[in-house]
Amino acid sequence: MNLFTAVNEGMRQAMKTDDTAITFGEDVAFGGVFRCSVGLREEFGADRVFNTPLCEQGIAGFGIGYAAMGGTAIAEIQFGDYIFPAFDQLVNEAAKFRYRSGGQWDCGGLTVRTPVGAVGHGGHYHSQSPEAYFTHTPGIKVVMPRGPIDAKGLLLASIRDPNPVVFMEPKVLYRAAVEDVPEGDYEVELGKGEIMRPGSDVTVVGWGGQLKVLEKACDLAASSGIECELIDLKTLSPWDVEIVASSVMKTGRLVVSHEAPVTGGFAGEIVSKIQEECFLSMEAPAKRVCGQDTPFPLVFEKFYVPDELKNFEAIKEVVGY
Amino acid sequence: MPLTTTLKVYDHDETPPGTWPVFRVMDEDGSLREPKVGQSYIDTHAPTLDKAHAIKMFRTMARLSQMDHIFLNAQRQGRISFYMSSQGEEAVHIGSSTALDLKDTIFAQYRETGVLMWRGFTMDQFADQCFSNKGDLGKGRQMPVHYGSRALNWHTISSPLTTQLPQAAGAAMAMKLKAKREGKDRSDGVAVCYFGDGAASEGDFHAAMNFAATLETPVIFFCRNNGFAISTPVKDQYRGDGIVSRAKGYGMYGIRVDGNDLFAVHAATAKAKEIALSENRPVLLETMSYRVGHHSTSDDSTRYRSTDEIKKWTEEDNPIDRFQRYCEGRGWLDDEMVAQIMDEERMKVLQALEKAEKKGPPDLSTLFDDIYKEKTPELVRQEEALLEHVAKYPEKYQGGGH
Numbered sequence: 184m185n186l187f188t189a190v191n192e193g194m195r196q197a198m199k200t201d202d203t204a205i206t207f208g209e210d211v212a213f214g215g216v217f218r219c220s221v222g223l224r225e226e227f228g229a230d231r232v233f234n235t236p237l238c239e240q241g242i243a244g245f246g247i248g249y250a251a252m253g254g255t256a257i258a259e260i261q262f263g264d265y266i267f268p269a270f271d272q273l274v275n276e277a278a279k280f281r282y283r284s285g286g287q288w289d290c291g292g293l294t295v296r297t298p299v300g301a302v303g304h305g306g307h308y309h310s311q312s313p314e315a316y317f318t319h320t321p322g323i324k325v326v327m328p329r330g331p332i333d334a335k336g337l338l339l340a341s342i343r344d345p346n347p348v349v350f351m352e353p354k355v356l357y358r359a360a361v362e363d364v365p366e367g368d369y370e371v372e373l374g375k376g377e378i379m380r381p382g383s384d385v386t387v388v389g390w391g392g393q394l395k396v397l398e399k400a401c402d403l404a405a406s407s408g409i410e411c412e413l414i415d416l417k418t419l420s421p422w423d424v425e426i427v428a429s430s431v432m433k434t435g436r437l438v439v440s441h442e443a444p445v446t447g448g449f450a451g452e453i454v455s456k457i458q459e460e461c462f463l464s465m466e467a468p469a470k471r472v473c474g475q476d477t478p479f480p481l482v483f484e485k486f487y488v489p490d491e492l493k494n495f496e497a498i499k500e501v502v503g504y
Numbered sequence: 505m506p507l508t509t510t511l512k513v514y515d516h517d518e519t520p521p522g523t524w525p526v527f528r529v530m531d532e533d534g535s536l537r538e539p540k541v542g543q544s545y546i547d548t549h550a551p552t553l554d555k556a557h558a559i560k561m562f563r564t565m566a567r568l569s570q571m572d573h574i575f576l577n578a579q580r581q582g583r584i585s586f587y588m589s590s591q592g593e594e595a596v597h598i599g600s601s602t603a604l605d606l607k608d609t610i611f612a613q614y615r616e617t618g619v620l621m622w623r624g625f626t627m628d629q630f631a632d633q634c635f636s637n638k639g640d641l642g643k644g645r646q647m648p649v650h651y652g653s654r655a656l657n658w659h660t661i662s663s664p665l666t667t668q669l670p671q672a673a674g675a676a677m678a679m680k681l682k683a684k685r686e687g688k689d690r691s692d693g694v695a696v697c698y699f700g701d702g703a704a705s706e707g708d709f710h711a712a713m714n715f716a717a718t719l720e721t722p723v724i725f726f727c728r729n730n731g732f733a734i735s736t737p738v739k740d741q742y743r744g745d746g747i748v749s750r751a752k753g754y755g756m757y758g759i760r761v762d763g764n765d766l767f768a769v770h771a772a773t774a775k776a777k778e779i780a781l782s783e784n785r786p787v788l789l790e791t792m793s794y795r796v797g798h799h800s801t802s803d804d805s806t807r808y809r810s811t812d813e814i815k816k817w818t819e820e821d822n823p824i825d826r827f828q829r830y831c832e833g834r835g836w837l838d839d840e841m842v843a844q845i846m847d848e849e850r851m852k853v854l855q856a857l858e859k860a861e862k863k864g865p866p867d868l869s870t871l872f873d874d875i876y877k878e879k880t881p882e883l884v885r886q887e888e889a890l891l892e893h894v895a896k897y898p899e900k901y902q903g904g905g906h
């Protein structure tokens with residue numbers, strides 16, 4: 184099963200088990216431009232699976248209000264690049280809804296799904312990874328799966344989590360990634376990372392679509408005799424400090440990689456936290472391998488992205504420090 | 505603007521030619537406009553209007569007005585940090601809230617204090633919120649006047665303007681679908697969303713109208729057109745015929761009402777609610793009034809408008825006076841009773857203020873609550889670190905809040 188089908192399965196499961204759950208957004212009724220909601224309208228009816236006007240701030244605000252009344256709102260923002268009109272609703276409203284009411288009200292039933300990341304031809308406005316804008320906001324959770332199995336389990340956990348969640352889907356994997364996704368109902372716990380491959384020389388951390396790149400980089404490293412411990416964070420807010428810190432205590436070295444621009448990116452947070460926790464165990468300065476501080480450049484995408492070779496070089500550098 | 509005594513909520517395909525008329529029942533002197541129509545309105549829309557109910561409405565407006573006066577002074581004395589008054593809009597609040605009940609869910613902007621008061625928010629609750637004390641339902645987390653009450657189905661106010669509008673559309677959808685699941689043909693209540701003429705310029709206004717209209721949700725968008733957004737007069741805010749005229753473009757119902765006429769506001773709100781419930785469609789309601797007070801305690805409105813203008817609205821078209829005159833005409837109120845009510849309400853406000861001032865801030869342990877349903881490990885760590893730091897310098901942090 185590929186990733187868009189896994190997302191579809193996750194939503195189907197959520198809607199089956201919760202009759203307040205609705206799915207909505209631009210072009211959602213016919214199945215969505217990435218086909219994530221295909222078949223849901225036929226199964227659950229037009230009241231529960233519907234198009235909205237083309238307006239991201241409306242989608243977010245509408246979902247907050249629906250959730251505030253106790254419903255489960257699964258909203259789709261068609262591209263992560265277009266989430267910014269909804270930024271105020273998510274950052275000032277969804278994130279603070281519970282806190283500002285003294286715990287009287289919440290919009291925890293809201294999950295905002297949105298595709299992110301590079302696809303090879305997306306240019307400025309179909310390629311961005313805006314996760315760090317949201318990790319900077321207390322009150323919302325930020326989740327990004329690396330493949331179909333996690334996509335379904337993390338999505339179900341996000342929809343059922345009693346807090347608003349921004350769920351980012353690496354769109355490059357919608358069709359490319361195929362895994363043996365379990366049938367039925369299961370959740371992957373939010374806030375927990377996973378060691379994808381154990382190793383003793385260097386800890387390599389990533390999330391979402393970047394893990395495919397990091398797997399290649401770790402393979403290259405292995406062929407040079409370097410054993411990488413590769414960690415998938417899965418949830419960026421709140422993130423699993425423990426799993427990364429214990430790994431770095433062991434390896435003494437850290438590389439963090441993401442597609443978004445390096446300055447102000449979430450790698451900075453991880454590196455900073457880990458040097459606080461693991462300073463005396465570290466054998467080398469931590470290294471970030473990220474997007475350049477440029478807008479996402481269409482024709483030069485392969486130069487912009489933190490590909491396996493840039494990661495391989497960084498891994499060698501920290502190991503040889 | 506033309507006045508009308510006809511209570512008509514126009515659908516988008518039958519809007520009035522020219523300027524939208526203003527629905528009014530009662531004139532400035534408290535007399536029913538065209539007495540026949542006015543009385544038939546009372547008979548139809550307020551058959552239960554008796555002395556006790558009328559005095560309760562008057563008393564609530566009196567309390568609101570006393571509270572505004574006293575809390576404004578408390579802010580000037582430095583006892584509270586900020587305040588926003590409702591002067592000039594009391595009839596909008598009481599007229600609309602009396603047409604609603606607790607099953608209706610309310611999204612307010614910030615100048616709808618009287619609506620919340622009518623729903624049952626107590627003087628102590630108002631005062632506790634403004635003092636950010638341990639009695640505040642919001643746990644001292646927001647500036648004064650950002651009230652919230654789950655028990656009164658009143659969503660907590662947030663400072664960003666207009667964000668509540670698309671939320672109200674979504675809340676109305678939740679109520680509509682809940683009714684459907686329960687096999688009912690109409691929902692238990694409507695969502696009512698208050699906002700100002702300035703707020704209607706934000707993108708969220710457009711988002712909300714369009715969502716509510718296309719998705720067919722039972723919501724009243726209640727625009728309090730009071731002439732100003734802080735200092736900006738409506739002529740700098742829009743070029744069309746106010747806010748209600750936009751209903752046509754969105755495919756919605758609309759009605760414009762004299763906001764200083766308690767009866768007109770009540771009747772229009774009741775009718776809008778009936779339409780929203782029976783047709784699952786939104787209604788845009790615009791009340792025309794005047795913000796007599798400053799925008800907030802951080803504003804001095806005499807810098808951008810004349811004192812004569814303010815005086816005119818205070819003395820010649822004051823919503824409380826108008827209703828008082830009606831009650832006097834019915835023999836329900838006289839000068840002595842008015843003075844007594846004002847005095848009683850003033851005392852209640854003063855007592856609540858004094859009580860609230862002594863309560864002290866919420867416990868510091870609440871600082872990290874309610875960000876998420878459960879504290880994250882990082883929040884637990886930050887809380888421990890903060891408490892350790894505070895323990896090191898107790899004199900610097902004594903007294904808790906502020």
